Amino acid sequence: MAKVCQITGKRTQVGNNVSHANNKTKRKFFPNLKTKKFFLESEGVWVSLKVSTSALRTINKKGLEATLVDAARKGTLAL
Template sequence: MSAHCQLTGARPVFGKKVSHSHRRTSRRFDPNIQTRRYWLPGEGRYVRLRLSARAVKTVDISGVEAVVARIRARGERV
């Protein structure tokens, strides 16, 4: 699976690694993706979400029901 967050849509970005001699080589900045399992009381089941660390904090604040609704509104399956 690709390294992208289901809630925020954070994806890898690309840049350059700069050595001490100032040579530049390509590198990739990956988001901090975590797999979390949440209980969805409205459906009586668990859902497994691939979220960035920032999105995990958003779920703690907004609640899992609101977050799942926002993901489904985008057309993604949960």
């Protein structure tokens, strides 16, 4: 699976390693993703999501239901 957060849409970014001699080589910046299971109370089922740690904080703050609705509206949610 791709390294993409299902809530925020964060994905791998590309940049450069820059040495002391100012040589540049390509590198990747990976998002801090965790696979986490959440209990969706309205449906009564467990949902497994690949989320970034910042998305975990958003879920804790707003709740799972509201966060899923926002992610579906943005188009980042892929269940």
